[in-house]
Amino acid sequence: MLLLDLLAVPPDRCSVFDPSFSELEVAALGELGLRLLPENEEGKHRGPGGPTLFYMVHCGKALYNNLLWRNWSPAGPAPTWSSSATALRGIEERVPSRILERDYSYVAKVLKGEVALPAHPRYTTPLTTPLHWFPPHKLERLSAEVWEFLEEPTYQECEDLEIIRKGDEGNGRSPTAAQS
Template identity: 45%
Template sequence: MSDTGEEWQVARRRKGAARRSNTFKPCSTAAACCQEQLDVGKTVKRIRETESELRCEEFWKDWKEQLLVAGSASLSKPPENKKDTEVSIDQVEKGRDDRTSQHLECVCYGLGSFSSCVSARFQLAMLLLLLDAGQIPLKDCSVYDPAFSSGERDVLRELGLTVLTENEEGKRSATKPTLFYLMHCGKALYNNLLWKNWSTQRLPLMIIFGNSFNGMRDRAIEREFKRDYRYISQAADMCEERALPCPSRLIDVFSDTAVITFPSSSLNKLPQSAWTEPHEPQYQHCPDLEIIQREARS
């Protein structure tokens, strides 16, 4: 594995250390040297077995229900910037039909090396369950992690997912209702994602399955958190968070996970000035940044 991949894994282990249980051993980078020669068929089979295991878990029903509720609310939003008086009956009916046939897109960052890490394999299996429950076509789910080996990328393509080739650093615009699946990712990645979608039009399009914003804030020094992660800090005051259940044996896999949405009515909690010309995060005060930044092009 490259140095970049190793750094990513170290970051994942470090930020998850406080939550680690004895159920799963931490992700190992030692096994990474064998990932390039993965048996794709056997790896896919293991993932499917894990998927079946999770499907039988009681807590999965709650995750599924929360996705369906959030997805339905996001997809049922009427078109933006159109007055009723300007829309004909035919246009209204067409819009309703279009929204009925719509589905969420999905973006997954930071999954980790699922061929050598049990926790990452469970997280991938959960992603596949959510895609199935939300009727999201596999090809409409884009995944990226600098830790992926070429063999793991082959596995993901075999599963039908779209593997991104560029490190977006989380800076992905939501142009339609989108599920962002970010299991135990670094704060900078969440902050970048929020910055890229920092408007009253785009935030309501986002559904995040990831770590609680309030939890991040509670564990940080307030002054530093507001300075370094201003978008998470502001979002925590206006988003809706619904904690997701997690059995004790999977505490290292799904702990502190919530469904995070941004109802349009809640965005009014911020003054208009908060939406004007949002500045791109720089993180000059964060020497221990939990994200792998893409290399600057010469």
């Protein structure tokens, strides 16, 4: 709510979702005027166009990849991106390149046009939330092949899928990562 205030964004322009929200949390978020997405999109949410901030804290690799896929265009996947310690460069460092290319191809591709904004020197704890920016001039330099492949991610060979799949919300599984 503080971030919305700071950016002068009305709460009803902010969409939120987590498959593990309790009924109490859903009610509280509604009372705050936030727009709750009606179903688990597995991160495949299309931004409204124009400046958009996707605030994704402690999310799995597939959520980032799915969001990038849904918003994939040379005009820019997501103008600004905020994530946690599982930030895009962290994924690149932890995941072998062959698996990154096979299972998380949109993350792999966007890293070529991404700029990680430096963290504030005063706030350098492990919980620092980095901002990632996709400047149009860098995205325009990417080859046409990067933009032509638009296949929806399926994760058939992925052994460590860190999301709650659509339809799995109420089966008692505890999420390994929150979805935002």
